[in-house]
Amino acid sequence: MQVSSNLRGNTLYIKLVGELDEYTAGYTRHQMDRAFDSMGYKQIVLDLSELKFMDSTGIGVLIGRYKRVKQENKQIYISNPNTQIEKIFVMSGLYEIMPKIS
Amino acid sequence: MNYNEMTVKFKAISANESFARVCIAAFLSEYNPTIDEIGDIKTAISEAVTNCVVHAYPKGVIGDVEMYVQVNNGEVYISITDNGVGIEDIEQAKQPFYTTKPNSERSGMGFTVMEGFMDTLAIMSTPNKGVKVEMTKKLGEDSKVSFGG
Numbered sequence: 279m280q281v282s283s284n285l286r287g288n289t290l291y292i293k294l295v296g297e298l299d300e301y302t303a304g305y306t307r308h309q310m311d312r313a314f315d316s317m318g319y320k321q322i323v324l325d326l327s328e329l330k331f332m333d334s335t336g337i338g339v340l341i342g343r344y345k346r347v348k349q350e351n352k353q354i355y356i357s358n359p360n361t362q363i364e365k366i367f368v369m370s371g372l373y374e375i376m377p378k379i380s
Numbered sequence: 381m382n383y384n385e386m387t388v389k390f391k392a393i394s395a396n397e398s399f400a401r402v403c404i405a406a407f408l409s410e411y412n413p414t415i416d417e418i419g420d421i422k423t424a425i426s427e428a429v430t431n432c433v434v435h436a437y438p439k440g441v442i443g444d445v446e447m448y449v450q451v452n453n454g455e456v457y458i459s460i461t462d463n464g465v466g467i468e469d470i471e472q473a474k475q476p477f478y479t480t481k482p483n484s485e486r487s488g489m490g491f492t493v494m495e496g497f498m499d500t501l502a503i504m505s506t507p508n509k510g511v512k513v514e515m516t517k518k519l520g521e522d523s524k525v526s527f528g529g
Binding site for chain 1: 394395397398401416419420422423426427430433434476484485486487488489490492493496497
């Protein structure tokens with residue numbers, strides 16, 4: 279699992295590469311929280327174009343991150359999930375709190 | 381070949397989740413599943429094994445998980461069995477967003493995902509003996525569940 283971040287303008291781009299499950303959840307959570315410590319951004323875009331797999335453990339991680347940034351009035355957007363991950367997002371209603379952008 | 385089966389036993393540790401996914405995908409590749417079908421099955425397997433890793437065994441105990449897969453004329457039957465503490469209330473455990481570990485950032489969606497991605501799901505539990513999760517999916521059919529239209 280790789281987590282990289284890139285601040286452009288007022289948007290923090292976070293890219294997840296690999297597979298997000300129970301094994302990688304702790305690391306992913308920690309790396310995302312570190313990226314959130316960056317300064318001067320107003321919104322976050324989660325680039326999932328290279329996330330090959332995610333199960334409901336990943337939903338737990340994302341909801342946890344949502345709760346964290348919501349306190350600072352920041353919005354997280356989802357970009358480019360694969361079909362399988364998209365199904366879990368729709369099933370869990372995640373898009374209601376993290377809208378999908380193209 | 382119309383009939384095939386396998387049993388794999390491994391430790392209930394999270395590192396084995398990706399092993400279980402790769403293992404079942406390799407086993408089923410002979411039966412030409414679609415990318416969606418194999419994705420659904422891998423996700424369901426991952427959920428069932430996660431339950432064994434997170435919930436089945438008391439802290440400090442590293443128990444076993446047994447994965448049995450059978451293919452019979454295009455129908456895949458999977459059982460995931462542990463010898464752990466069992467589930468107290470199965471109906472409650474199946475409720476979307478229900479979790480016994482609300483402070484651990486858990487979604488409570490495991491059984492909901494298994495139910496949504498497979499054709500059938502059955503859960504059997506015996507207190508302090510363990511849990512057996514049985515799932516089936518017919519290959520070569522369009523998904524019976526539609527997701528968000």
